[in-house]
Amino acid sequence: VYPDASFASKKVAKRIANLIIAKNEKGEKTILGLATGATPIKVYAELIRLHREEGLSFENVITFNLDEYYPMKPDAAQSYVTFMNENLFDHIDIKKENIHIPDGTLKQENVAAFCLEYEKKISSYGGLDLQVLGIGRTGHIGFNEPGSAPNSGTRLVTLDDLTRRDASHDFGGKENVPVKAITMGIGTIFKAREIILMAWNYKKASIIKKAVEGEISSDVPATYLQLSENVEFVLDEEAAAELT
Ligand code: F6R
DSSP: OBSSHHHHHHHHHHHHHHHHHHHHHTTOOEEEEEOOSSTTHHHHHHHHHHHHHHOOOOTTEEEEESEEEESOOTTSTTSHHHHHHHHTGGGSOOOGGGEEOOOTTSOHHHHHHHHHHHHHHHHHTTSOSEEEEOOOTTSOBTTBOTTOOTTOOSEEEEOOHHHHHHTHHHHTSGGGSOSEEEEOOHHHHHTSSOEEEEEOSGGGHHHHHHHHHSOOOTTSGGGGGGGOSSEEEEEBTTTTTTOO
């Protein structure tokens, strides 16, 4: 628990940078799982600063984003492609071919094959070294909403009503928020060698209490993280306020 989100975000960015540097020294690539949303923005801003001012290179970094709305055009303002470009990728030296984000433009009949391929691609790089997560007020990680199975893989899911309400501001009304999304599964996330879940603000305090101290249940998918040895929650004081 850190005093505020800015300080905590710098710590997380530093860990990511140190991982990239250590991997580089061994001549290895770093495989990162990334999240969108408000939570990681300051981490990405700090990574951009480390790139610009301290020479951190992303040349040997491969990224896999957690999710994308479905359907979604990559150049739409609300797409996670646009989000990632604006908040990170356009400002660092990552190679375009090393960026992976679920494809919101696929025909529905092609989605299942794409999802299998996404899993295979992650495995082909030896799995995720580090997965960065936020948490939704439904307890979702990625877009694994209540009811998601612990061994779920990348797939097409239906968004919870609360998730669509929370996104309504970005879309100018809940009715414009896509009903579905493609997301990595809980099982996909679990395979990462390190998982960092971040949450800031009092608005996340009650779901953080459930995720950390509640009974493990598909009603709050983030509770599955209690079963992993490789998870760390990084919180500000407000998000941690209800923890015992
Ligand atoms: C985003 C994602 C979601 C968000 C969560 C929190 O890629 O997978 O699980 O992390 O909805 O969103 P924010 O950070 O906007 O509160």
